[in-house]
Amino acid sequence: MGPSFLPRLVNGPFDDPALFVPFRHQHRALLFDLGDITALAPRDILKISHIFITHTHMDHFAGFDRVLRILLGRDKDLFLYGPRGFLANLSGKLAGYCWNLVEGYANRFTLHATEIHPDRALSCQYPCQTGFLADGGIRESPFDGIALREPALTVRAVHLDHGTPVLAFRLDERFRINIIKSALDRLRVPPGPWLNRFKALLYEGANPDTIVRIPATAGPSLEGMSLGALKAAIARVSPGQRLAYIADAAGTPENMKKMVALAQGADHLFVEAAFSDNDRDIARRKNHLTARQAGRLARACRVKQYSLFHYSPRYSDCPEMLEMEAEEAFRG
Template sequence: MCASFHPRLINLPFDDPGVFVPFRFEKRAILFDLGTADALSSRDMLKISHVFISHTHMDHFVGFDRLLRLCLGREKELCLYGPPGFLKNIGGKLTAYSWNLVQNYPNWFALRATEVHPDHVLSQEYLCQHRFMPRNAPTRHPFDGILLREPALTVSCALLDHHIPCLGFRLAESFHVNIIREKLDALNLSVGPWLKTFKDALTAGKDPAAPFEVPDGQRFTLGDLADQIAMITPGQKMAYITDAVYSPSNAEKIIRLARGVSHLFIEAAFLEAEAELAEKKYHLTARQAGELAGKAGARQFTIFHFSPRYTDMETQLYDEAQKAYNTAIQGH
């Protein structure tokens, strides 16, 4: 199966956290956390349509300025999500600069920020041409746990405890459409952009009896073409967890977010020998991270956000997490 997206850490595990999720065959990406992101090219940064911020400690949010600078003067909408207080943080960033010349930009750039609370969200729009000054008060909407709903995917979240609210995230693909190349060849159909249109029609739930024309003029119904060239399988799922103390409440939420994911990215700041320090600093140990990954039934997990005290000792973190995962997955 060809994956629809390939998530990866944007930095080494001792550096600022963040996961970049580019989508195959699309000039689009999603980003979880926005610390220093110098390892991402400007081209990759400009693919980002949505940024999900766990919390606004500097190592998770300092990259906002670079992303904002790259987007200035471009026709673009950038959506950002964060925990309680996020709109104040965004406003503080934007009011730190002078915007007296932005009316000269011919393109329309908009920031749309959403602040997440347990039972509602607050949304605010900041337009470049309006010097990023909101024209209206934030709008309030009920919150059911899902931040982004699209035909092909959803992003949901939970509020975790880091001595401040911190968001954990789950990205879930609705289902995956696998194109069978041999079946394409048998119908003398070539690979091209039309395949994305075909996949989009399936994920949008369009009528299987609707006509669908391929580039060489052959005509099919959507359902008939799907039967002939596609194999539909369960979609990919990933989760991103960082900066959360190990507590019964957090553990329950993390396991729910990561249940059955293809890939879990989870912080492991300390070794279990320093569990008391981890609790004091509201972080996870490697053993706790591996155990949570196993209890969630994650098929693969990656630990990151290591404390610098373990420089040149990262193998111990990986080993501790893997051992805990193996034990937990056997009992899952």
């Protein structure tokens, strides 16, 4: 029974931040931060449905042009999230190109952007066929800490200080549904897209008596089963996966308190470790975490696993120093 999310950092620890999170057995992925993503294949970029951006410093947002170029001329809705000022930054990016040919595109490609403030969210959409001009104005709604809410998952966002407002994110799977292949074989039921519908009904909390239609190839004796009976027969439900992503944040007591609350109990924490504790004064001036702070954070959150990234180039000859420093702090 494998995990539902298969996260991986796009680049090495000295390169731009970007966390790619594909979904197992689905043509879908999430992306956290959008630095240089030339290492991502076009087929991976085409899977991305939502992008969560901590802030728009160049090393966290420069990959937007590659995403835009690959998605042009395709039927696609892409959702992006960022902190205060994000809509203006995104509009500026889009205004930097001439779009006189896109009105003839047969495909419909639309960007849906949300700027997250501590108490509200500002949303706007940018259709390709209008040259990415903002459509319908900016819509304001209350923000309750959840950037994305779906039946199977949520993405939470918390505001941190980096000398500028930045976001940190947590991805929560409600619960995990594993299909028992041997049970399908016993019922002579084929796997296929119908299982996605079955899982969706479970995540929606549908009535157990709901009939789930099964492909005709299962044979005339089995056209459908009740959701409850099918769940008991072919599914194993287990606790969901939790991932946390923290980049570019000062190691202040207020920030640390927020980060601990966000990443508590994470299966995998992805956290920056820009400087050694020997250079903590530099880290403080630049509003970054040290490797020791990253390790202490992972320990305080009782995470099962953590990955460090976003190292300062001053450690290019000794990255193991940051890794050892974080590990010592993690083990206490």
